[in-house]
Amino acid sequence: xxxxxxxxxxxxxxxxxxxxxxxxxxxxxxxxxxxxxLSAQSTDIGVNKATRALFREVDTPEKMIALGxxxxxxxxxxxxxxxxxxxxxxxxxxxLVDDHDGVVPDDRxxxxxxxxxxxxxxxxxxxxxxxxETFAVDTHIFRVGNRTGLARGKTPLAVELKLDKATxxxxxxxxxxxxxxxxxxxxxxxxxxxxxxxxxxxxxYKPKTPEPAxxxxxxxx
Numbered sequence: 452x453x454x455x456x457x458x459x460x461x462x463x464x465x466x467x468x469x470x471x472x473x474x475x476x477x478x479x480x481x482x483x484x485x486x487x488x489l490s491a492q493s494t495d496i497g498v499n500k501a502t503r504a505l506f507r508e509v510d511t512p513e514k515m516i517a518l519g520x521x522x523x524x525x526x527x528x529x530x531x532x533x534x535x536x537x538x539x540x541x542x543x544x545x546x547l548v549d550d551h552d553g554v555v556p557d558d559r560x561x562x563x564x565x566x567x568x569x570x571x572x573x574x575x576x577x578x579x580x581x582x583x584e585t586f587a588v589d590t591h592i593f594r595v596g597n598r599t600g601l602a603r604g605k606t607p608l609a610v611e612l613k614l615d616k617a618t619x620x621x622x623x624x625x626x627x628x629x630x631x632x633x634x635x636x637x638x639x640x641x642x643x644x645x646x647x648x649x650x651x652x653x654x655x656y657k658p659k660t661p662e663p664a665x666x667x668x669x670x671x672x
Contacts, residue, residue: 452600452617456653460601461622463649464629471628473579475499480555480580481547482506485515485540487575488567493531501527512544512553539567557581571607574627584623586614591634592627598638600655601630 452460474495477483482502490498505526509515515523520541527533543565547553555576556562562573574587586592588607592614596602602613618626637644645651646662 452653452655454617454619457601457617458619458622460599460650460653461618461626461629464633465622465625467649468629468632471625471632473575473628474632476502476506478506478510480576481512481515481544482510483580484543484555484562484565484568484572484576487572488539488543489527489530489536491532491536491567491572497530501530512547515540515544516548536567542566543568555580557583570611574611578624578627582624584626586611586618586627587631588614588627589631590640591638592630594640595630595634595638598643598654598656599650 475483475486475490476499477486486498486502489502505523509518520537523537523540524533527537530536546565547555551561557577557580559570559573559577562568562576563570568576571587571589574585577583578585578587588596588611593604593607593610596604596610596614602610602617604610604613614626614630622629633650634640637648643656643660645654645656645659648654651659
């Protein structure tokens with residue numbers, strides 16, 4: 452995608468949604484880390500349903516440790532892979548207390564050392580909690596980057612690095628939110644809704660998906 456088209460691409464997304472936010476619910480950086488770690492291979496909606504009650508009671512690493520594994524599991528039982536994720540949440544809480552005085556670090560390497568926290572999770576936390584210009588490449592961004600031609604790559608890291616290089620100011624801070632939301636609601640995996648896409652003319656995807664035929668109205672009685 453040409454530089455001028457990249458600017459136009461982001462400008463249109465920004466005009467449609469000037470202040471995009473993560474759809475995960477959280478109350479502070481610690482609960483954000485937990486929510487993002489729990490969201491792996493799960494939907495934000497499902498995670499939010501599970502964590503609303505949890506975060507009303509538990510909003511610090513110390514409280515999570517006190518809750519313990521057996522106390523945590525009932526809260527997140529509806530989330531996929533909850534047994535493994537529960538172990539990771541307790542372990543990362545303990546590491547935050549032991550190594551960071553209970554404070555979530557604003558350092559990528561330190562975040563990635565936390566159990567259950569990979570590069571994508573670290574990027575989300577750095578961006579949402581600390582305002583860093585990071586690109587958290589999930590399945591939606593990976594698809595949108597490749598499909599549109601904005602940032603093609605065979606791996607999430609390759610797409611991330613290309614997005615980092617291609618995305619200009621003033622769009623860098625919110626770029627990954629715009630791309631996630633676009634992929635989630637418009638540029639869908641099975642059938643992209645090109646007929647209502649505001650950046651369709653800039654996108655390399657072909658053939659564009661036509662608008663579905665509308666069913667004829669039932670005759671009046």
